[in-house]
Amino acid sequence: MSEANQNEIATDAGFGTNLLLTWVSTGMLAYGLVSGLLIWLLPFGEFSQYSVLVHSIVGVIVTAPVSWRLYRHWRRRRDNIEGIPSLIAMAAIVVMAVCLVSGLYLVWNGILGGKRLDLVGEFHFYGGLLLGLAIIWHLIPVFARYRKSQTTSRRAAGYKFAGISGLGVLVLLSSPWILGKATGSATEVFGPFADAYELPYGADRPFWPSRAQIDSPPWKIQLIQDLELIVDPEELQRLLNAGLTGEDSESGPIERIEDFLQSLELAPEQAQTGSNALRHASSKRQEQGALRTEAYPRAETCGNAGCHEEIFNEWRPSAHGFAAEDTLFLRVQELLAESKGAAETRNCAGCHDPLALLGATRDGSPITEGRLYAHDGVSCVSCHSVTHTTTAGNGSYRLAAPQSYLFAGSDSEIAQRLNRFLIRSYPDQHNDDYGRALYKKSEFCAACHKQVPLPSVSTDVGLAQEQNEYDSWKNGRWYNEDKPEETVDCRECHMPLVASSDPASGDDIDSYRSSGDGMHRSHRVLASNMYIPKLQSLPGGAEQAEKTIAWLRGEIDIPEIEFKWVTGTVVDIEISAPDKIKPGELVNITLFLHNNKTGHDFPAGPLDVLESWVELTVEDDRGRTLLLMGDADTENPALDAPVVYKADWYDRRGLPVATHNLWDVVGASYKNSLESGGVEVANIAFQCPGIGRPRISESYSEGGPGERKTDVVFSIDNSEISELRVSARLFYRKANPEFLRRVFGVEEHIDAPVIELVSASHVIKVSEDK
Secondary structure, eight states, rough: OOOHHHHHHHHHHHGGGGGGHHHHHHHHHHHHHHHHHHHHOOOHHHHHHHHHHHHHHHHHHHHHHHHHHHHHHHHGGGGGGGSHHHHHHHHHHHHHHHHHHHHHHHHHHHHSOOOHHHHHHHHHHHHHHHHHHHHHHHHHHHHHHHHHHHHHHHHHHHHHHHHHHHHHHHHHHHHHHHHHHHHHHOOOOOOOTTOOOTTTTOOTTTTSSOEEEEEEEEEHHHHHHHTTTTOOOHHHHHHHHSSOOOSSSSSOHHHHHHHHHSSSSHHHHHHHHHHHHHHHHHHHHHHSSSSOOSOOHHHHHHHHSSSSSSHHHHTSSSSSTTTTTTTHHHHHHHHHHHOGGGGGGGGHHHHHOOOHHHOOOSHHHHHHHHOOOOOOOOOOOHTEEEEOOOOOOOOOEEOOOOOOOTTTTOOOOHHHHHHHHHHHHHHHHHHHHHGGGGGGGGHHHHHSOOOOOOOOOOSSSSSSSOOOOOOOOEHHHTTOOOOOOGGHHHHHHHHEEEOOTTTTTSSSSSSTTTTSHHHHHHHHOOOOOOOOHHHOOTTTTTHHHHHHHHTTTOOOOOGGGGGTTTOOOOOEEEOOOSSOOTTEEEEEEEEEEOOOSSSSSHHHSSSSTOOOEEEEEEETSSSOOOESSSOTSSSSGTOOOSSSSEEEETTSSOOOOOOOOOOOEEHHHOOOOOTTTOOEEEEEEESSSSSSSSOOOOOOOOTTTTTTOOOOOOBBBBBBBEEEEEEEEEEESSSHHHHHHHHHHHOOOOOOOOOEEEEEEEEEOOOTOO
């Protein structure tokens, strides 16, 4: 290299008007490389998050001056290099451009939100690594020349350059630690139980009778660490399996662990250590055994932060969205509190309001409507924080406290913006916390969509099984254990794919999806509740009601599973009857009802509240109704309908359970639903009109609970009828009027709409010439 070129480099490095820009450019590039590596290598935490903020701010500030400085440097040097060095320089420029542009995109996306292109993040990271190597390769010979220079000022300039740049890098690298100490912004997610928190089932089971638990609270982690000192790993695993999973026995986890330790042959000092560990765990559980719900983002935050607006708008009027504020649910909760005590509402809160339960807000104090729900019902966080479920039902899940992003619990608008920026620009922890493969399994739904009799413990709640969608799905036509590829899972049916620009769109681990498919699973979770969204005027409630009715009628197909599902109505009705009869002849009609589409029993849900029935009508060709059973225009069509789907529960005294007071249920006098893929057959007989006297058969009865009419004989004097039209219609309503009156009182005038799901008809010719 010529002396002129060396002088030019020296001027660039330490002399003239470019001194400051040179220091800034080199120092900032060095900081970007080192801080980027730290963010990648260090575990998620306060320091790494502040590093992301400082890294982003510094990157934006220095992009323009660094670009300008490097451009001037390149312009002066481009004519003096050739060959491989020239190619390396050109490659470095391209890498620099990719690194800077991708970094600006990530910051922009972090501020405004939207679907993030993960490939851009990869370009930024690996581009930064390549750029760092290129700069190091470039500067080593430059500093080597400074060191060998005979000019003292040139050597001094090189040392000064390295010293000031290095100092700036160290200051910036230490700034996240300084900011963390200064702000103290870490959000604590665990908190204490109130002194007045009622424990009717003992301190060892604070959330019972719900099976819901907190996954790995501090007291459990510390207890495991303490036990590692006295129990070998194999025994410890047995201990954990016996003591820290599930709460299905009459004792809680600490008591079970204590029993387990006593069964081991421990030395006296080990036994004392174990006893101390259990006492310490009991104390720490009181102090840190509940969740601080204010540390969790509400669903509105996920929907209004420029991230998951589409999903939030689907979720809001869904049954998950109103799970804790459903007016029927609230009233039943009040009745339960009045009957058995407010602490017993924990059994319901485990599935209707998980964070309220695990946040210890169901503390046993008197319940009013304002205290019944505390945190969104089945919200984004409460569902996506579940780490483990079983098929035991009754809320059999473990919910983990997600890693807290900075400023999560702050009310400051600036702090909330910084929190959202961190989630978008540093999303790996967020994705790990809320995007588990567990959610793709039907067993995930079983935790709540299965209400079973509680274990034989001292509780009055739930002594007979009510709804159980999971087991009826597993026993139905859409579950195939031998050919899982033919199984239709819960989410495939109730959460079909919809076009999406949501950040959560795309999925690499689903069998027929990809990360770039531009789809997300609908969080409307269409099922059968068309009533509450409209009754309570929820945002989007009218649309939700319309879609739910279309779903109940089988009018919504799902293209992605059409190869293994079916089209058509949810339940098919077929009428079998003769095509021609004589006047006065006894006619036998057979109704066939086939559960064509439902993945579980039809109907599903609380069978004592909802009801579905078949209305059967026979009309002559003169427009007169000769037979009408299950009239949908009457208040109680189930009394004489030929087919009824509902349940009549009874309590310990043999009296009807009238207000969904499941805590009193011990059995059913009548319970009927149509299993998945199953067929129900109903036979009805009537006499074709002729010359005769009207009569009703002796089989008609309005006797005890559960007795349903099965056949009718009806005649009318008329010899001019030429044909009869037999019609059957299947109706459904979410809540029957008798239940609504008992829960709300007659003065409320709350009624649930009656929806016609499917119909069929058959024409019978009437002629003497049969």
